[in-house]
Amino acid sequence: MNSLGTSSTTKDAEFDRLTSLTHLNLSNSGLDGQIPMGINKLINLVSLDLSKRYVNDNSDISFNESDDEIIFTGDSYNHLQESRLMSLVENLSNLKELYLDHVDMSTNVDDWCKTLAQSVPRLQVLSLDGCSLNTPIHHSLLRLHSLTVINLQSNPGIAVNLFPDFFMGFANLTVLRLSHNNLEGWFPDKFFQLKNLRILDLSFNMNLLGHLPKVPTSLETLRLEGTNFSYAKRISSSNFNMLKELGLEGKLISKDFLTSFGLIWSLCHLELLNSELLGDSGSNLLSWIGAHKNLTCLILSEFDFSSTKPSSISNFKNLRSLWLFGCNLTRPIMSAIGDLVDLQSLDMSNCNTYSSMPSSIGNLTNLKSLYINSPGFLGPMPAAIGNLKSLKSMVFSNCEFTGPMPSTIGNLTKLQTLEIAACRFSGPIPYSIGQLKELRALFIEGCNMSGRIPNSIVNMSKLIYLGLPANYLSGKIPARLFTLPALLFLDLFGNHFSGPIQEFDAVPSYLMSLQLTSNELTGEFPKSFFELTSLIALEIDLNNLAGSVDLSSFKRLKKLRDLNLSHNNLSVIMDDEGDNSSSTYLSELKELGLACCNITKFPSILTRLSDMSYLDLSCNKISGNIPKWIWEKWSSSVVHLNLSHNMLTSMEVASYLLPFNRHFETLDLSSNMLQGQIPIPNLSAEFLDYSHNAFSSILPNFTLYLSKTWYLSMSKNNISGNIPHSICNSSLLVLNLAHNNFSGPFPSCLMEQTYFRNILNLRGNHFEGMLPTNVTRCAFQTIDLNGNKIEGRLPRALGNCTYLEVLDLGNNKIADTFPSWLGSLSNLRVLVLRSNRLYGSIGYTFEDKSGDHFPNLQIIDLASNNFTGSLHPQWFEKFISMKKYNNTGETISHRHSISDGFYQDTVTISCKGFSMTFERILTTLTAIDLSDNALEGSIPESVGKLVSLHVLNLSHNAFSGRIPPQIGGITALESLDLSSNWISGEIPQELTNLTFLTVLNLSNNQLEGKIPESRQFATFENSSYEGNAGLCGDPLPKCASWSPPSAEPHVESSSEHVDIVMFLFVGVGFGVGFAVGILMKTSWINRWFHSAVSRQRT
Structure with a gap:
């Protein structure tokens, strides 16, 4: 080479x-x-x-x-x-x-x-x-x-419509390879008459027709898998007496075919594609294959071995290579494969096994290459794997091995490549792995490995590639890793390595790529890195490094193309602030990440770079204009551009159609102070975020430039007018136009054509009209239309949205009854219908025992409607998820969508006059708000079974009777508002068990007796109890001076609604409740964006 x-x-x-x-x-x-x-x-x-x-x-x-x-x-x-x-x-x-x-x-x-x-x-x-x-x-x-x-x-x-028959004019042709070309039409029979033809590969042209006539005796390779060929019934193996390699479609194989075809004694390599079409011919095929004693390589795809006798495999004794793709394998067949002791290469990809790997695999002592990418292997990796002492390459991917990685791997002393990915091991990397002195590549990704990197690895002097990403490894990174004599690539991404990086002697070092992203590293940026002169890529973003880094310090790294220092606690010193402003260091740079690096202007080195493909300067303090040289110098090269979360106010552009190349993917200008018209890439980008700015307009025909766009956010700007109907022709998975001034009729097509759209957020605009009734092929996971002027009824077709997780139609003019028919949506977690014109009861048909209603609902907000009647005693029983403890603190994730990580749902709930907006909804956040209706009767005791409930608001209704003492069993409760009802009796002593309770409002009822004194109740002020003339005790007057009052009418409390963005943390101990937190999101690949904190008076 x-x-x-x-x-x-x-x-x-x-x-x-x-x-x-x-x-x-x-x-x-x-x-x-x-x-x-x-x-x-x-x-x-x-x-x-x-x-x-x-x-x-x-x-x-x-x-x-x-x-x-x-x-x-x-x-x-x-x-x-x-x-x-x-x-x-x-x-x-x-x-x-x-x-x-x-x-x-x-x-x-x-x-x-x-x-x-x-x-x-x-x-x-x-x-x-x-x-x-x-x-x-x-x-x-x-x-x-x-x-x-x-x-x-x-x-x-x-490709052309008909197969180009002029190829027959090449009289001397010996090799013709035309696979994977979308060729169509009939393949001419005369082509097989070319007497010198040795190799013919037409594979994977699905619409290419033809049949197998008499072929030239010179033919050595014939590849027809993935085509639409048939066979001539008179065909005979005598036509193939020189054939060594054969590839066919499974549908060609039948008993008649095998009989007429006979045996091909010269055949060494056989590949059969789509063998699931064989049906009853499967056993005949295996017998036919086994009769070819010179066959050394067999490739089968989609073959069902479930009814195959293990003895059928014993005929393959001469095989050196066995590759099985997408086959159904039983444990007996797997054991029989272990008897093919002459195998040198074994590949099992995407096979269905659902059993443990048999220890008979240890019999394959001549095996040199083992590749297994199948999710069905259960249980531990067999220790017998250590018997494969001839192995030079071993790859396990997407297997479901559990338990520790066997230490017998250290016996594979000839191993040169070891790759294990996406398995479910536990425990540390075996120390014995350091015995693999011939190893050139060691890659263990996403396998739950924990503990420290074994010291034995630093003695692997021939190691070229070391990758241990996406595990749970911890401790300090051994400094000797950076100076392994042959190491070119070191990837420790996504672990828990901590502490400072120790300085080391970098000479000699041939390290070309260093990936330390997403760990817990602290201390200063190591000066030793400036001596790694062979580095092409250095990524150390998403850590906790501190101090300052001068870009000019990278001057010795003349080959560096990729530098990412983002999301640390670093302050990057710009080149033009020192004595090196005229130098040409970092002249080969193509990718630069300096997000959250405390920079105040665009680095001047960028003006010297002509082929940048990736730039992330988000989360800094850059102000002023976006310079025009970004569009002029990089229009043909840039793929990803993130300038979000700065203080940019304008753009230097000749046109609001940005001249980017067809490979451009990401433009993020969110969270700045940009004004005027939104700029659009002239060739469609995949990801566009203009949110949290002051843009006031957009090109009328902007939808023409969204052909490849899957994410579009223009939320929280000042854009007005109608949305063009043509937006419905786009392929957007995420459309977020929230908090603008869009008006006009609600664009029904956005909900009618939904088989690909996951997120629709038009919150806080001025859309009018009714929701469409023909919502078909619904793929929505979030529908947020809160704060518009939508009226009419709720479309029953929403019941078809089986993936729906968040439905927020609050603050509209919808007039309908409670949508109990949404209860069958098992994925629904958030239902907000507050401030509409809904009426009637909110009960279910409790006589229906066929299934659960709203089984995963964690937030339901029906406040400020016209609901009447009483709650059924079992009304709260239906909320299955609230009856379980959930301490994971995970964010609601859109499991069926690639939008997760870029879009975060928002919900606003009310508590004691405060409107609290959650910019990210945790699975631990549970809330019920039925306030400001006309509900009556007693509060059902079943509410006490909602042990994970955090917020309960039943205020401003006509509930009567006593406070259910069962509420004291909701130990996670942090906010309880029962104010402005007709509740009577004493405050149950059981409420003192609510040690997380930080908000309590029992005002304006008919409660009486002594206020409990213990625990959390000692923290509440008069306002929690006012309007209950019969109550006494701290903080109200002492009970000794109390006399029963006359009944007074309700007094509606008026409190200012202040919108604050809060984050719910469920802690341990007294007084832990709502805590304010600002959320962060960063950019595109493995990086989160800063979310905005909005204030809106309700």
Whole structure:
């Protein structure tokens, strides 16, 4: 394999000096960018190879069995592009071999067929695998009459309606690879008459038709899986006496086919796709396969082994490679596979097993490669895995292993690649793993590993890649990890490593990528990092580092492309504040994250960078204009731009259509002070957030630029007017236009066409009209229309929204009865219907015992309506989730949506005159508000079963009778408001058990007797009891001077409603209740955004 260095750039190469060169092979040389122009001056070239050739798709470390060589391929691939094929080949008339596999030609403006036919007439080998060619294949290619090898696979842009039969004109053709090209039509039978044809690969062209006629005896490889071929009944294996590799669709296989086809004695490699279509022919197939004694590689997909006898597997004794994809495997079959002792490669991906892995796998002592990606393996990983002492590559992914990782892994002393991901282990990483002295790649991700990094790992001198992300590892990071002699990549993302990073001697160090994001690291930024001169990527965001970092300190890191210091406690010193303003350090930078780094202006180094793809300057103190050079210099390169949570006031733009490239994904300008018209990328971005600004308008036709947008938020601006109906044609998953001045009829289409939309938030606008009745294919998880002018009835079709978690229609003009029919929505957690014109009772049909009503509801707010009647004694019984303790403190998550992490639901509840807005709803927050209605009768005793309830507001009704003593069993209760009713009797002593109670309002009732004195009651003031002339005791007058009063009418208490954003913490001990907290969210990949704290008078 070649190596010109992993940061090689093609502009530096001076190939035009090598004019006598005949063979140039730069495949996998780490080249990046445009193909060097100098190559087109090598007029004597006979062979040119600039390919990116994937050695192993499963790992960045590949194993070459022929020479026992391990190759690191992850960053040595070429990443080349070519927009003018003619410029490359116009002078290469002597070229006979051209390999440009995976060179990006998506922007090529030349007709590639005509260009090649004109420029390289002597061409014999043409390989353009995966080049994103975008013009159809043309018969002009036939002018290259010397072609013997054509590889055009994985270029769907070359497809034509009919299969190009001119390929039959290549009389000398030996290899034709056209897989994955969306080819259609009938494949001509005459093609099989090409006498020199050795390899024919037409696989994965689903609409390509044909059948297997008599084929040339020279054929060695035939790949037809993933096509629509049939077979001729007269076909015989005698036509395939040279065939070594065969790939077929399962639907071709039948008993007749196997009988007529016979045995292919030369067959070594067999692949059968979609074998679930075999039906009863499955057992016949296994017998037919087993009869091929020279078969060494078998690939089966979607095969059902559930009715297969284990003895059928015993016929595969000669197999060296067995790959099973999406198969149903039983434990006996798994055990039988363990008897195939000559296996060298075993791959089981996406198989259904649902059993433990048998210890017989330890019999495969000749196994060199083991790859298992199947979620059905239960129980512990067998210790017998340590018997596989020939293993050089072992990968377990998405398995469900539990218990500790077996220490016998340390016996696999020849292992060079070990990858274990998304398993359910417990306990530490085995110390014995340090015995794997030949290991080049160690990757353990998301496996619940805990404890410290074993000291034995720091002695693994051949380790190239060490990745332990998304575990629960803790303690200090061993300083020796940074100086392992061969280490190129270190990834410790998402653990609990803590303490300062110890300084170390960085010479020599070849470390290229250092990922320490999302840990608990403290102390100052280590100066040793400034000496890691080979670094290309350094990410240490989302930690607790403190102190200052001068950007000029990175001047020795000349290869650095990715730097992320975001979300620490760092203060970044800008380059133009020191003596280095004229230097060109960080000149290769492509990605920069400086969120929450206390910077006050745009770093001047950005003006020198022309190819930035990622910039995050959010959560700083940058004020003034967004400079125009952002749009001018990076329009063709930037993918992610986050300038949110600053103090920006304006933008320097020539047009409010921003000139970004087609790869642009994210624009976040939220939480600034930007005014005027909202800017829109001229080519659709995926994520757009303009919330919390002072924008006042948007392009009338802005919906034309949302074709790829899934997230759009313009909440909390000053935008007015109607929403164009065309917005309904977008593919938005999240639409948040809350708290603006939009008006006009409610856009019904936003709810009628909902099979893809997850979040609809139009809260706090001026929409009028009624909700649509034909809500079909509903995928909503949040509908928030609070604070509009919507009237009419609640559409019964909302009962079809089975994913719905939050429904907030409060503060509208809806006139209807209580929607008990929503009770069947098992995912519904928040129901807010306050301040409407709802009427009637709020009971259920309790005679219906068929199922639960609102089983997961945690917030129900029906305040300020016209509900009447009494509550059924079992009314509170239906809230199943409130009857259970929930101390997880998790946020309501949209499990069926990728919107979670970017959108947070908001709910406002009332407590003692305060309107409290929760910007993020925790699963621990439970509340019932039935205040300000005309409910009567006694309060049901069943309320005492809601042990996880935090807020109960039944004020301003006509409830009578006594306070249920069972309320004292709601030990989580923090706010209780029963004011302004006709409740009588004494305050139950059981209420003193409410040690978390911080808000109590029993005013304006007919209570009497002595106020309880113990615990929480000692903290409440007169206002909690006023209007009950019969009450006495602290803080009211002592009971000795008390005399029974005459009944007085209710006096409605008027208190100012102050909107405060609060966060509910359920603590331990006396007086722990509501605590104010400002929430934070950050940006796009693994970063949260700052949420805004809003104040709104209700």
